[in-house]
Amino acid sequence: MSFLGDVGPEQKFDPLVLFREGFGFVPSLAQAQSGLPRAMAAHAKLEEAVTFRDGAIPRIHKERILLGIAADRRDNYCVALDSGVLSSLGVPQVQIDDLLTDFWQASLSAPDQALLEFCLRLSRNASSVRFEDIEALRTVGFGDEAIVEAVVVTALALYRCTLSVALGPEPDFRMPNFPPKKDQVASEARLSAASSGSRPKAEKKRPYLPAPYFSPNTFRPFAVVQKTHGFIPNFFRAQTLRPDLLEAELEAVSLILLPEDFLTRVQKESILLTVSAANLNSYCVAVHCNLLRGLGLSAEDADQIAVDHHLSNLSKADIALLDFAVKLGTRFSEFSREDAAELQTLGFGQEQILESIVVTALNNFSNTLQMGLGIEPDFAPPSVFEKNKVNLSGARPTLMPPEGAVHLVDTSQDADSELVAQAQAGNLESFEELVRRHTQLIYRALIAILGDTADAQDAMQDTLLSAFKHIGGFQGRSKFSTWLVSIARNAALQRLRGRRNTESLDQNDSQEDRDFRPRQIAAWQENPEQNHSKSEIRQLVERGLLQLPAKYRIIVMLRDIEQLSTDDVAHQLGLTVPAVKTRLLRGRLMLREWLAPHLTTSARGAAQ
Amino acid sequence: MITCDEFFAEFADYLENQVSPEVRQEIELHLSQCSACHVLYDSSRKTIKIVSESNSFELPQKVFDPIIDRVMSKLRTGHS
Numbered sequence: 001m002s003f004l005g006d007v008g009p010e011q012k013f014d015p016l017v018l019f020r021e022g023f024g025f026v027p028s029l030a031q032a033q034s035g036l037p038r039a040m041a042a043h044a045k046l047e048e049a050v051t052f053r054d055g056a057i058p059r060i061h062k063e064r065i066l067l068g069i070a071a072d073r074r075d076n077y078c079v080a081l082d083s084g085v086l087s088s089l090g091v092p093q094v095q096i097d098d099l100l101t102d103f104w105q106a107s108l109s110a111p112d113q114a115l116l117e118f119c120l121r122l123s124r125n126a127s128s129v130r131f132e133d134i135e136a137l138r139t140v141g142f143g144d145e146a147i148v149e150a151v152v153v154t155a156l157a158l159y160r161c162t163l164s165v166a167l168g169p170e171p172d173f174r175m176p177n178f179p180p181k182k183d184q185v186a187s188e189a190r191l192s193a194a195s196s197g198s199r200p201k202a203e204k205k206r207p208y209l210p211a212p213y214f215s216p217n218t219f220r221p222f223a224v225v226q227k228t229h230g231f232i233p234n235f236f237r238a239q240t241l242r243p244d245l246l247e248a249e250l251e252a253v254s255l256i257l258l259p260e261d262f263l264t265r266v267q268k269e270s271i272l273l274t275v276s277a278a279n280l281n282s283y284c285v286a287v288h289c290n291l292l293r294g295l296g297l298s299a300e301d302a303d304q305i306a307v308d309h310h311l312s313n314l315s316k317a318d319i320a321l322l323d324f325a326v327k328l329g330t331r332f333s334e335f336s337r338e339d340a341a342e343l344q345t346l347g348f349g350q351e352q353i354l355e356s357i358v359v360t361a362l363n364n365f366s367n368t369l370q371m372g373l374g375i376e377p378d379f380a381p382p383s384v385f386e387k388n389k390v391n392l393s394g395a396r397p398t399l400m401p402p403e404g405a406v407h408l409v410d411t412s413q414d415a416d417s418e419l420v421a422q423a424q425a426g427n428l429e430s431f432e433e434l435v436r437r438h439t440q441l442i443y444r445a446l447i448a449i450l451g452d453t454a455d456a457q458d459a460m461q462d463t464l465l466s467a468f469k470h471i472g473g474f475q476g477r478s479k480f481s482t483w484l485v486s487i488a489r490n491a492a493l494q495r496l497r498g499r500r501n502t503e504s505l506d507q508n509d510s511q512e513d514r515d516f517r518p519r520q521i522a523a524w525q526e527n528p529e530q531n532h533s534k535s536e537i538r539q540l541v542e543r544g545l546l547q548l549p550a551k552y553r554i555i556v557m558l559r560d561i562e563q564l565s566t567d568d569v570a571h572q573l574g575l576t577v578p579a580v581k582t583r584l585l586r587g588r589l590m591l592r593e594w595l596a597p598h599l600t601t602s603a604r605g606a607a608q
Numbered sequence: 609m610i611t612c613d614e615f616f617a618e619f620a621d622y623l624e625n626q627v628s629p630e631v632r633q634e635i636e637l638h639l640s641q642c643s644a645c646h647v648l649y650d651s652s653r654k655t656i657k658i659v660s661e662s663n664s665f666e667l668p669q670k671v672f673d674p675i676i677d678r679v680m681s682k683l684r685t686g687h688s
Contacts, residue, residue, distance in 0.1 A: 213634045215614040237628070376628070432680055439676070443667045453665070457675065464679040521644055524651045529658060541662040560659045566624065585620035592655040599654070
């Protein structure tokens, strides 16, 4: 039951031709991906849009940024490639050597130095980037389109470096001499001063740059994202200043992530999730947790992968795959080719290993881009991440707790935890108190599914007995109330099975659901509640709720009557957030249609 | 200005107060000029408010007390 549909990437270009046009040859970094042609195609697409063209930043300036980052990462392959390309673009060798020796002493204009410094810092310590840095680039004359481009170039540099570490391609050019880092005194001093801890933490403005509104109806790539992701992440919305770059990214993402010929989507999303977690990027963690839920994982399982995949119920091989990706993505200096050989002994094929490398590269691309543009989260991060927030500058990229399982919900924050422990020990008074606290929630969940008050009252008894029977198995991985709702849901579903015509709660949303359009268009009274008694309104709403299909009713009741957050509703029902949003809107609009005849301006006092 | 379809595509998030400032601005411009969408928005907002404040399906204590008592006595007899 995937909401992702079967949107396959279409590839209508030859990556080798693109590489030849852009570089004059096919770099061995690209050739090293030939085992997975769509990965090579994705890389070509990114290079073509980001590097090969003179965009808002001239190509030579972009190549300088790429060289600076490669040198900073001590990536010999990329340094050789970028030096060779700069030289082929007519940059004198002296200038290239100057850049490698110490960019701050190279003969660059002040704005160019500022831009290079910004990109280097973003590549090194993305979480130290602030809105003020963007402002500073604006004051030295860079337009917003150029700033987006610089962030994407930096992200691409890390994409290349991640690939080069893992694939170890033969250099395309002779290695230039470049000095050890300690000699790059001036640049080092500037970079470390800028990223030291004294920077203000307060960030009022996010995302950092304006982004014009693009509709999926008019910008086709967004229609595709809507289909593949179930929603349009802010990650993409925040880049609409540069539709050219955005389009290439979306194409690369489709080529890398959608096909399931080697790794499954769950494996790929798990890589993105664990490496983002290790990079302490809570934006990306929240997105990939939600996408994993969309792929059918429970919220608990997805959260566990984010917190510590070693304790998840993934197979031994998948855990090793994630270890491999985390090491490559965050501790690249420790990475060796033997890590890949180890995966082979666990049964992974060459293509799968190559794909995991490309996905890790894509992850570092996205993490950098998100931090550089200050993109706001689409979802609340999983509970364990809330404390950490986005900015953890200086933190080491090793998130794994040293030992023991981490509670996914801080149970000290669940007001029920003490009573739960007592009830688990067999204390009936504590159990009774717990049940009393949540009677309304349980009852409403039951009504929502059963659509009948008498049935719900009968099912209440089943629910409470079942809760007591199973309370020993409640492990505190979710809130107790969430667990109770799942028990109530099971009790209700069991009852439903005895009925003849049952509606499914899990049925997928059809196109019709999404296209539901309101019919009643007469204006409503100014204060409709004041023209009716409370009990009239309540009866009207209850009747309206009962005539809704169960799958909408339960969501409207939990969200609008029990006032749970959309995220909590998704958790409790094991649905994705986008699915909850779709059904919530549909349910609300159906209720609106129901209420309208009683509450429009021409219906004053007609609610009998 | 955005079209009615584009407005509708953002409507769910707008009701939940989850759109970016840029999108919000577009939507509010649209609402100020399109009376059909304005009615839809206004009545949906009122629907949510009415439903939220309706206390629908509140189970009175005199109904749930006996249910809980029945369950607890079952548990006590089966328990000891």
